[in-house]
Amino acid sequence: MxxxxxxxxxxxxxxxxxxxxxxxxxxxxxxxxxxxxxxxxxxxxxxxxxxxxxxxxxxxxxxxxxxxxxxxxxxxxxxxxxxxxxxxxxxxxxxxxxxxxxxxxxxxxxxxxxxxxIVWPSIPGQEKFAGEQYHTGLWDEHRDLKGKRVGIVGTGSSGAALLVGLAKEAKQLISFQRSAQYVIPNNKGPVSAEYRDNVNKNYDEFFKKCRRCGAGFGFDPVPADYTTFSVSEEEREKVFEATWNHIYGLAFTFASFSDIMTNEAANRELCKFFRKKIAQIVQDPEKREKREKLMPPPEALYDKRPVCSSGYYEAFNQDNVDVVNLKKTPLAGITEKGIETTEKLYELDVIIYATGYExxxxxxxxxxxxxxxxxxxxxxxxxxxxxxxxxxxxxxxxxxxxxxxxxxxxxxxxxxxxxxxxxxxxxxxxxxxxxxxxxxxxxxxxxxxxxxxxxxxxxxxxxxxxxxxxxxxxxxxxxxxxxxxxxxxxxxxxxxxxxxxxxxxxxxxxxxxxxxxxxxxx
CATH class of the missing domain: 3.50.50.60 (FAD/NAD(P)-binding domain)
Structure with missing residues (x-):
């Protein structure tokens, strides 16, 4: 041996x-x-x-x-x-x-x-579905969903990111969510040649900075006394807006105010800002019902692992993208034709389970x-x-x-x-x-x-x-x-x-x- x-x-x-x-x-x-x-x-x-x-x-x-x-x-x-x-x-x-x-x-x-x-959900009738079924953790890179009716089960990181991409590809896209989450834009994009050159010349400093960061990404630390209510409402709004446009979606947790995740009142203040942003993005009067489904209940806190995906709420402004709240209309099961709730049957060609990992x-x-x-x-x-x-x-x-x-x-x-x-x-x-x-x-x-x-x-x-x-x-x-x-x-x-x-x-x-x-x- x-x-x-x-x-x-x-x-x-x-x-x-x-x-x-x-x-x-x-x-x-x-x-x-x-x-x-x-x-x-x-x-x-x-x-x-x-x-x-x-x-x-x-x-x-x-x-x-x-x-x-x-x-x-x-x-x-x-x-x-x-x-x-x-x-x-x-x-x-x-x-x-x-x-x-x-x-x-x-x-x-x-x-x-x-x-x-991978965590596979246990839904009655899964074996009956006549169409394609995928899990985001076992993704077929060569799949073709153009012109198809697609249902996504789950609104965590994978579900949110996948929805944005498929919104431009699918004929119809429906997000089946148990709990709405606050989804933060992840404003990454191509970097300039100057930025790349700076990184190449200063790798050691970048890595040291990452190790001195609460998230390991290199955020500048927020002073302990820079708390949500230590500033005026106007400045608080500016900080939240700047963080919304930050390159990292995790910035609200680590690079805005020091008490966001330890002070419930501070956390609720941030949630108020999130709700306002969702209302600003999904604002068509005809989308009002959709917008309400995308908002967590007023009593909910920003208390999960942050979900980050640029263009998420914007995708729901498209006529081919919809959301189903499974708490209001519970999931009844899966049939040969699609996903059935207590309200109706949603006929689908593809079901994607974005139900995460254990x-x-x-x-x-x-x-x-x-x-x-x-x-x-x-x-x-x-x-x-x-x-x-x-x-x-x-x-x-x-x-x-x-x-x-x-x-x-x-x-x-x-x-x-x-x-x-x-x-x-x-x-x-x-x-x-x-x-x-x-x-x-x-x-x-x-x-x-x-x-x-x-x-x-x-x-x-x-x-x-x-x-x-x-x-x-x-x-x-x-x-x-x-x-x-x-x-x-x-x-x-x-x-x-x-x-x-x-x-x-x-x-x-x-x-x-x-x-x-x-x-x-x-």
Whole structure:
């Protein structure tokens, strides 16, 4: 059986970066990816992005990195991780793949991503529909929806982005929504040659700025005392308007006022602004009913993961685009002809499910068995936990890139940071092994683990932080009781560190450099 120092699972941003960094340490590493090429979820869900140029350019960049650093020779594609078992006889992880192959490794790094397990809705009659059915997470790039009657189920990020693109293509487009969301424009576009040149010359500064940003995107930090009601109504309106036109849709959360997500009154002030913008955009008197369906109820807060898509509300001004509120006219089921509500049957040629991913299910669904014979799934029956988003106590030498209770932030930035931290922990273990080998002549594996107390304390901290925000009352993938079978018996179980990426970086670096909360044993 072939053995490596480390096995990395996943060939997205996280896995490629981790492979590179471990190779830099001189380790023998093999990366396995279930898809036929590099890309990860960023490429696999390109139905969310229009035009398709963006995922193609992203994949081209990834391929460029792989070729530049000669990493492809260490990769194996179309090979899905099926199970992993810790072998106590030699303290190594034994990995089984979909190809039937088995390998061993001292370190197993799961760079599988938080968003790759698709959530399919369970709607009576789905199997009866005579037309085409898709999920945005399994998008057929070569599909042709021109001139067709299309229904989109779901109004999260993928549903909103897809709607904008298909509005120009479909004969009829209907958004079936359970809950209306505030959709913020993402005003990105081609950059100038001068801007590109500036980035090329100052990469280090840009990356440093990203790490000092609460979202990992490089926003300038908002002073703590710059709060929603610390300014006049006129200035508040100007700030909101400028943020609406910002290049990043996440700017309302991180680059407007410091208390938007911690002060309910401030959050409601922002919601008032959003409602006014929707009314300004969807203003045709004949569209009044449509506009009301697009607005969350007045009591609703801006308390979910921000949905960003330029041109979303504008699309509903088109006569071929409509919205159905499934709370007012509940979904009855799917028939051979289309989607039926308690009000009427909507005849369709295509149904697209934009129902997202299970952010708590990626790892638990893989049979990963620790030294005590129990699996991750058994440990995480009520929600996944980890120490710093890096390790699960009791599963030595098993690392996660952006695991449970990681910071909610820019994924590539976060992945690179985690790859560095995992590299430091492995370097420490490898140094200990070499010292022991030199002194005693043996060659025992050093096991890197987290203490259960450190893990418990970290999860408690994440829980305490989110309870101080408006997110705690919202329904989103921030918690294990949303879009997952792993529901806590009482209360809510938080899946993310919501204290800001900058603060997260400080806490993780401090813990790793002091080796606090970790154990290193032979």
């Amino acid at each position: 072939q053995s490596f120092d480390a096995i990395v699972v996943g060939a997205g941003f996280a896995g490629i970066n981790q492979l590179y960094q471990l190779r830099q340490l001189g380790l023998s590493v093999k990366l396995f990816e279930k898809a036929p090429d590099v890309g990860g979820v960023c490429i696999g869900t390109n139905g969310q992005m229009q035009p398709a140029t963006l995922p193609k350019e992203t994949q081209a960049y990834m391929n460029h990195v792989v070729e530049r650093h000669n990493l492809r020779q260490h990769m194996q594609f179309s090979s899905e991780l099926k199970s992993a078992n810790f072998d106590k006889s030699d303290s190594k992880w034994m990995v089984q793949l979909s190809t039937g192959e088995t390998f061993k490794a001292t370190y197993l790094i799961l760079a599988t991503g938080r968003f790759n397990k 952010s708590d299910g990626t790892w638990a669904d893989i049979t990963i068995t620790g030294p005590d014979g129990t699996t991750l799934g058994e440990h995480w029956a009520e929600g996944s936990t980890s120490y710093l988003g890096l390790l699960k106590a009791g599963f030595p030498n098993l690392f996660f890139v952006i695991g449970p209770q990681s910071s909610l932030a820019n994924i590539p930035q976060h992945a690179e940071f985690h790859a560095e931290m995992i590299g430091k922990l492995i370097s420490k273990a490898d140094k200990m092994r070499k010292e022991e080998e030199s002194a005693a002549g043996g060659s025992n594996t050093v096991l890197v683990d987290a203490t259960q107390q450190a893990e418990d304390d970290w999860v408690k901290l994440c829980d305490a932080i989110i309870k101080q925000t408006v997110y705690y009352g919202g329904e989103s993938y921030f918690f294990s009781d949303h879009n997952t079978v792993r529901k806590p018996k009482s209360g809510r179980h938080v899946l993310w560190y919501m204290g800001g990426f900058d603060n997260y970086v400080d806490k993780v670096q401090e813990a790793v450099e002091a080796y606090r909360g970790f154990t290193f044993v032979y």
